[in-house]
Amino acid sequence: xxxxxxxxxxxxxxxxxxxxxxxxxxxxxxxxxxxxxxxxxxxxxxxxxxxxxxxxxxxxxxxxxxxxxxxxxxxxxxxxxxxxxxxxxxxxxxxxxxxxxxxxxxxxxxxxxxxxxxxxxxxxxxxxxxxxxxxxxxxxxxxxxxxxxxxxxxxxxxxxxxxxxxxxxxxxxxxxxxxxxxxxxxxxxxxxxxxxxxxxxxxxxxxxxxxxxxxxxxxxxxxxxxxxxxxxxxxxxxxxxxxxxxxxxxxxxxxxxxxxxxxxxxxxxxxxxxxxxxxxxxxxxxxxxxxxxxxxxxxxxxxxxxx
Numbered sequence: 001x002x003x004x005x006x007x008x009x010x011x012x013x014x015x016x017x018x019x020x021x022x023x024x025x026x027x028x029x030x031x032x033x034x035x036x037x038x039x040x041x042x043x044x045x046x047x048x049x050x051x052x053x054x055x056x057x058x059x060x061x062x063x064x065x066x067x068x069x070x071x072x073x074x075x076x077x078x079x080x081x082x083x084x085x086x087x088x089x090x091x092x093x094x095x096x097x098x099x100x101x102x103x104x105x106x107x108x109x110x111x112x113x114x115x116x117x118x119x120x121x122x123x124x125x126x127x128x129x130x131x132x133x134x135x136x137x138x139x140x141x142x143x144x145x146x147x148x149x150x151x152x153x154x155x156x157x158x159x160x161x162x163x164x165x166x167x168x169x170x171x172x173x174x175x176x177x178x179x180x181x182x183x184x185x186x187x188x189x190x191x192x193x194x195x196x197x198x199x200x201x202x203x204x205x206x207x208x209x210x211x212x213x214x215x216x217x218x219x220x221x222x223x224x225x226x227x228x229x230x231x232x233x234x235x236x237x238x239x240x241x242x243x244x245x246x247x248x249x250x251x252x253x254x255x256x257x258x259x260x261x262x263x264x265x266x267x268x269x270x271x272x273x274x275x276x277x278x279x280x281x282x283x284x285x286x287x288x289x290x291x292x293x294x295x296x297x298x299x300x301x302x303x304x305x306x307x
Contacts, residue, residue, distance in 0.1 A: 080197065081134075081167070081236065085111045088237035091128060092226045092244030093118050095258035096251055102243055102297035103129035109241065113233060115225045117141060119262050120162050127261060128244070132163040134199075136225050137170050139181035149184040156185075157192045165195040172200035174207075201228075218276045227277045230290070240290040245281055247274035252294060 089109035091097075093116065106112060106129035114135045120128065146152040146159075160168065168189070172182030186198040209231045210223055218227075226245060233240045244261065251257050258264040267274075285292035 080199075081111075083236060085237045087111070087239045088113065088233045088241070089129075090226070090229050090233045090240060090242045091115070091118070092242065092246075093260045093262070094244040094246040095261050095264070096246035096294065097127050097244040097261040098257065100127045100243075100293075100296050102293060103127055105129075105241075105293075105297040106243055107131040111237065113229050114163075115229060117145075117159060118260075124262060130162075132166045134167040134169055135160075135163050136229065137168055137182075137185060138225060139170065139175075139178040142181035142185060148181060149188050153188045153192070156188060157194055160189070160194065160196055163196065166197075168196045168198045170198065170200055171203075171206060174201060174203045205232075213277075213280065216280055218273055218280060224274065224277055227281075230281060234284075234290065241293060242281065242290060243293045245278060245292060246294065247278050 087109045088111045089106045090113045091106055103124075103126050109131070111133045112129070112131045114132050116136055116138050118128070118135075120130050120132070142148055142156075146156045149156055168185060170182040170185060171178045172186075173179060182198075182200060189196050189198060206228065209228060213223060213227065213231075230240070230242055230245075233242075246257075249256060259266055281290070281292060284290050
């Protein structure tokens with residue numbers, strides 16, 4: 001497979017995604033007649049009247065995991081992201097990125113997705129880049145790092161400013177505990193007049209993706225944010241390259257690495273099934289649906305071949 005995302009039969013990664021992952025959930029959202037279907041909910045700023053464009057199948061409804069909130073009545077079920085996207089980088093936070101020198105290659109993509117407000121300070125940019133079109137925020141981060149935005153609104157705004165004019169992606173209506181933090185983020189960014197736009201994950205999308213990966217053998221209490229983002233990228237992008245997806249304590253050369261590229265804080269036990277997730281992503285890599293970067297990156301990205 002060449003870097004251009006074509007298999008030996010000359011088909012794009014997007015063309016073969018349905019067959020490679022079973023034609024459901026992760027690679028496509030089961031939208032009849034739709035080739036790109038990231039399901040998002042968009043709460044317009046200033047209380048604008050919801051539009052009529054949808055990225056759910058016509059006539060379908062959004063089924064949240066709890067009772068309807070007043071804000072849900074104003075939700076736009078369209079995505080402001082211009083589709084289709086050609087080349088996408090999905091950047092996990094794995095320690096394998098440390099000293100990878102992949103920053104330039106990551107930033108070469110047309111659309112870059114990052115997970116859970118990762119640091120992009122100068123000490124990391126050679127390895128992870130800076131370009132960001134979409135960054136996820138786990139509600140627990142709002143609670144633990146920013147005191148639920150009760151006293152740390154300015155600190156939060158300063159933290160997200162590094163992502164510039166990006167989309168902030170949150171699971172507002174997927175779990176009860178995610179609603180208030182997500183809405184606090186939305187109103188905080190609105191009040192401060194920032195460059196970021198908040199997108200809420202459509203519960204239907206998250207539910208379908210979860211069911212799909214469970215059917216493929218990923219048994220966990222909750223899927224990782226990274227796997228959700230890869231699933232979204234396969235729905236949005238013609239070519240997908242993923243970085244920092246490596247759940248092991250040693251790299252390919254047998255060297256010990258930290259859990260994240262910026263710290264060695266381990267996840268809670270029993271929440272995610274990271275090795276099982278990695279195995280599924282590896283299958284997608286081997287079948288040509290996406291490219292998984294595990295080695296150091298070369299400077300000449302145009303001549304780089306996948307590993």
